[in-house]
Amino acid sequence: MEEYIIEMLNITKEFPGIMANDDITLRLKKGEIHALLGENGAGKSTLMSVLFGLYQTEKGEIRMNGKAVKINNPNDANAMGIGMVHQHFKLVEIFTVLENIILGVEPNKMGFLQKKKAGEKVLSLSKKYGLKVDPDAIIEKISVGMQQRVEILKMLYRENDILIFDEPTAVLTPHEIEELMEIMRGFAKEGKSILFITHKLNEIMAVADRCTVLCKGKCKGTVEIKNTTKEELSRMMVGRDVAFKVEKKESVPGEVILSVRNVTVASKTHSNNAVRNVSFDVRAGEIVCLAGIDGNGQTEFVSGLTGLERLSAGNITLCGKNITRQSIRSRSKAGLSHIPEDRHKHGLVLDYTLEENMVLQRYWEPEFQKSGFIKGPAIRKYSEMLIEQYDVRSGQGSVTVVRSMSGGNQQKAVIAREIDKEHKLLVAVQPTRGLDVGAIEYIHKQLIATRDAGKAVLLVSLELEEVMNVSDRILVMYEGEIAGEFDAKTTTVQELGLYMSGAKRNTAKEIQNG
Amino acid sequence: MDNNKIPSSKTKLKSLVNSKGFSAFTAALLAIFLGLIFGFIVMLAASPSNSVAGFGTVLTGGLKRIGDVFYFATPILMTGLAVGFAFKMGLFNIGASGQYTMGMFFAIYAGFMWKLPPGIHWIVCVIAGMTGGMLWGFIPGIFKALLNVNEVITSIMFNYIGMYLVDMLIQRNATMYISSKTRTQYLPASAQLPGLGIPHSSVNISFIIAICIAAILFIVLNKTTFGYELKATGYNKYAATYAGMNGKRNIILTMVIAGAMAGLGGAFNILAPSTISGSSMTYEPINVIAANGFNGIAVALLGNNSPIGIIFSALFISHIQRGGTLASLFGYKPEIIDVVIAVIIYFSAFAMLMNQGVVKFLKKRRNRNAEVNKIKQNLKGEA
Numbered sequence: 092m093e094e095y096i097i098e099m100l101n102i103t104k105e106f107p108g109i110m111a112n113d114d115i116t117l118r119l120k121k122g123e124i125h126a127l128l129g130e131n132g133a134g135k136s137t138l139m140s141v142l143f144g145l146y147q148t149e150k151g152e153i154r155m156n157g158k159a160v161k162i163n164n165p166n167d168a169n170a171m172g173i174g175m176v177h178q179h180f181k182l183v184e185i186f187t188v189l190e191n192i193i194l195g196v197e198p199n200k201m202g203f204l205q206k207k208k209a210g211e212k213v214l215s216l217s218k219k220y221g222l223k224v225d226p227d228a229i230i231e232k233i234s235v236g237m238q239q240r241v242e243i244l245k246m247l248y249r250e251n252d253i254l255i256f257d258e259p260t261a262v263l264t265p266h267e268i269e270e271l272m273e274i275m276r277g278f279a280k281e282g283k284s285i286l287f288i289t290h291k292l293n294e295i296m297a298v299a300d301r302c303t304v305l306c307k308g309k310c311k312g313t314v315e316i317k318n319t320t321k322e323e324l325s326r327m328m329v330g331r332d333v334a335f336k337v338e339k340k341e342s343v344p345g346e347v348i349l350s351v352r353n354v355t356v357a358s359k360t361h362s363n364n365a366v367r368n369v370s371f372d373v374r375a376g377e378i379v380c381l382a383g384i385d386g387n388g389q390t391e392f393v394s395g396l397t398g399l400e401r402l403s404a405g406n407i408t409l410c411g412k413n414i415t416r417q418s419i420r421s422r423s424k425a426g427l428s429h430i431p432e433d434r435h436k437h438g439l440v441l442d443y444t445l446e447e448n449m450v451l452q453r454y455w456e457p458e459f460q461k462s463g464f465i466k467g468p469a470i471r472k473y474s475e476m477l478i479e480q481y482d483v484r485s486g487q488g489s490v491t492v493v494r495s496m497s498g499g500n501q502q503k504a505v506i507a508r509e510i511d512k513e514h515k516l517l518v519a520v521q522p523t524r525g526l527d528v529g530a531i532e533y534i535h536k537q538l539i540a541t542r543d544a545g546k547a548v549l550l551v552s553l554e555l556e557e558v559m560n561v562s563d564r565i566l567v568m569y570e571g572e573i574a575g576e577f578d579a580k581t582t583t584v585q586e587l588g589l590y591m592s593g594a595k596r597n598t599a600k601e602i603q604n605g
Numbered sequence: 606m607d608n609n610k611i612p613s614s615k616t617k618l619k620s621l622v623n624s625k626g627f628s629a630f631t632a633a634l635l636a637i638f639l640g641l642i643f644g645f646i647v648m649l650a651a652s653p654s655n656s657v658a659g660f661g662t663v664l665t666g667g668l669k670r671i672g673d674v675f676y677f678a679t680p681i682l683m684t685g686l687a688v689g690f691a692f693k694m695g696l697f698n699i700g701a702s703g704q705y706t707m708g709m710f711f712a713i714y715a716g717f718m719w720k721l722p723p724g725i726h727w728i729v730c731v732i733a734g735m736t737g738g739m740l741w742g743f744i745p746g747i748f749k750a751l752l753n754v755n756e757v758i759t760s761i762m763f764n765y766i767g768m769y770l771v772d773m774l775i776q777r778n779a780t781m782y783i784s785s786k787t788r789t790q791y792l793p794a795s796a797q798l799p800g801l802g803i804p805h806s807s808v809n810i811s812f813i814i815a816i817c818i819a820a821i822l823f824i825v826l827n828k829t830t831f832g833y834e835l836k837a838t839g840y841n842k843y844a845a846t847y848a849g850m851n852g853k854r855n856i857i858l859t860m861v862i863a864g865a866m867a868g869l870g871g872a873f874n875i876l877a878p879s880t881i882s883g884s885s886m887t888y889e890p891i892n893v894i895a896a897n898g899f900n901g902i903a904v905a906l907l908g909n910n911s912p913i914g915i916i917f918s919a920l921f922i923s924h925i926q927r928g929g930t931l932a933s934l935f936g937y938k939p940e941i942i943d944v945v946i947a948v949i950i951y952f953s954a955f956a957m958l959m960n961q962g963v964v965k966f967l968k969k970r971r972n973r974n975a976e977v978n979k980i981k982q983n984l985k986g987e988a
Contacts, residue, residue, distance in 0.1 A: 399846065420849030437847040442840045451848045460830045
């Protein structure tokens with residue numbers, strides 16, 4: 092028996108002009124949990140795509156149980172027992188759990204579906220590994236954690252032995268993360284091999300046996316977790332020391348900027364209200380964070396606050412002015428800046444140039460237009476200034492079509508635009524989503540600088556680390572209500588987790604009384 | 606940023622080749638080329654012996670009737686603008702025919718019923734025509750903006766409503782209509798557009814006006830805040846809403862402007878002077894939807910919805926139509942000629958599809974390079 096079940100030896104994948112994978116060797120032992128660590132663009136995805144047969148390498152070979160194999164396409168990978176839980180689940184929302192699990196490998200007799208047989212197999216698997224699911228539940232009705240279990244069961248149903256988890260914890264609560272870790276350990280004991288892609292060091296320290304670190308397409312080495320530390324891993328990953336704590340001064344809250352009272356927003360997907368009776372204040376010079384697991388009404392609340400959706404009840408006051416029924420433009424004029432959750436859908440016109448996007452909120456101001464005619468040179472000058480000041484990198488500067496820019500720089504452009512615009516309140520919704528460590532650090536600094544300039548900041552975030560590091564005050568949202576309010580200095584991740592998952596909950600009255 | 610700073614003729618050429626306009630242009634040429642080949646095949650099948658000479662006439666015949674080419678280009682140039690302009694905002698204005706018919710009706714109504722001094726009369730008629738088109742664009746616009754009714758459905762309905770309404774109103778009006786000849790009377794000379802003095806053709810001042818309007822639309826689209834909002838909405842309506850643009854107002858305004866274009870097309874067509882003195886263009890109310898409206902769709906697609914592109918595509922289609930008409934001298938039945946023209950226009954309308962194809966083909970390599978640049982930038986960002 093070979094010690095290694097999969098060996099990727101000296102993998103080199105070159106795209107014209109750039110080495111995406113430069114001589115990377117990754118050896119996966121049978122029955123181990125092997126973490127793959129690296130920033131965005133470090134080559135993790137390329138490496139996994141090679142393993143899945145999506146790319147062919149220039150150099151290097153893949154061995155399975157010591158024998159060289161050729162993986163030409165994902166079907167080959169599946170046939171070899173390689174399965175993957177993608178970061179964004181590949182589930183049919185309106186199908187049941189069982190139907191999703193058997194999708195593509197449906198057991199049938201003369202074309203008739205043998206659901207019962209499949210159901211038994213799924214139940215026995217679910218019992219064996221402690222993956223609690225209801226086979227008849229509809230996917231869109233179950234929690235994200237449950238959906239992930241369905242994805243895992245899909246791999247087990249197909250009898251895969253090599254399981255790849257792509258950033259599996261991003262969408263989970265602390266408690267669910269604990270459970271997932273336990274499940275992963277169970278798999279490893281069973282003799283299954285796990286590749287665990289992540290950039291969260293705590294999780295690696297908790298669960299992995301070994302870790303391979305990639306940096307800029309190169310392999311920085313494979314380390315035994317028991318012989319290493321978090322700091323050493325981060326140095327290997329980034330190539331420098333990273334401040335885990337964001338440096339910031341004590342906040343000095345001033346007058347109330349935003350005041351939200353009894354806000355209720357109807358849901359688009361079900362008959363209940365997505366946001367129920369939410370009230371809170373945000374003061375000048377503080378960062379208030381709206382924390383919670385995805386889908387607990389944060390998106391709908393922000394839509395109501397920024398004017399994208401109508402409120403079904405409640406009042407919003409910005410700087411003493413009632414903006415409940417105001418248009419988006421007049422809210423913007425009243426001092427509201429909004430870094431939207433989805434920069435591609437809302438934040439940018441991707442087919443416009445960078446300079447056209449830089450004035451998306453301000454093109455109508457006298458500075459940039461005169462009696463309806465756009466002042467090209469003024470826009471160019473303004474755009475160049477923002478690019479310089481916020482270090483937005485692009486191929487051709489102001490005239491770059493935004494679609495061709497990298498995600499991090501697109502986000503920088505949105506942030507530059509919203510922060511530079513005259514504002515009293517900055518609403519930042521998941522501003523670091525999908526960005527690498529360097530960009531995240533930068534954005535956190537910008538948020539704090541905005542706070543220190545005396546603005547009010549409302550941050551909506553799903554990342555607990557971000558919530559704890561950046562905010563001054565934390566409001567946890569659960570099922571459309573504020574479940575609790577916390578001081579960021581005194582609370583713990585565990586406590587927040589209890590409120591985020593609905594295990595604990597304060598009534599509105601308790602919150603108001605502090 | 607710095608890797609693109611070295612200016613050289615090579616990079617200049619590259620940026621020209623890479624520009625959106627260029628790929629649209631090559632796609633249009635490719636579409637035309639394919640259209641011509643298939644047109645030739647149809648002629649070959651219909652009458653092999655005459656096909657070469659006949660096809661030569663289709664290609665070059667228009668040059669002998671350059672005045673007519675301009676004259677017939679004018680209405681489709683205007684309906685092309687009506688379709689293309691709305692398309693920039695993501696609206697498919699299939700109702701150019703109805704707007705065109707309404708514009709024509711308003712123009713001849715002003716021509717027959719109002720007595721005005723020469724020099725002013727035709728201007729009033731043109732403005733009346735524009736108003737008629739605006740009205741017929743405004744209604745689908747209102748439906749779309751306030752009730753979110755798909756503009757395709759309303760504007761198709763309004764093609765029929767407009768056509769039947771106009772036919773009915775004309776047939777009832779004894780001043781305009783001669784029932785024995787089933788056509789309208791000759792328009793008073795004061796209502797007819799001033800000609801450009803090219804013999805044996807009806808080409809008139811409207812051709813020049815149409816080109817000026819296309820230029821104005823180009824400026825509106827590219828130099829004004831309205832154009833900025835309009836294109837932003839067309840590219841990404843969510844971002845437009847997020848930026849606080851007034852989507853409802855812009856939808857209505859865009860449809861009104863589009864309607865005005867088509868209405869002007871109708872007015873320009875009917876108010877043109879005739880080559881025979883004492884007569885004029887006439888309209889036959891025979892319950893047929895104006896073909897010029899639909900041809901506008903082909904014109905807009907071939908011209909990539911750009912006002913400048915539309916000028917050239919209107920001229921091309923008009924040129925082919927003139928040539929086709931002359932090819933009947935070689936014994937081709939008018940129906941065959943119509944088929945040939947239709948085939949050419951049909952393929953030309955594929956320009957947009959091919960545009961995507963050409964872009965994809967050209968971009969395949971470029972995308973890889975772009976991806977590489979992206980990674981490079983990231984690496985730089987980290988370093």
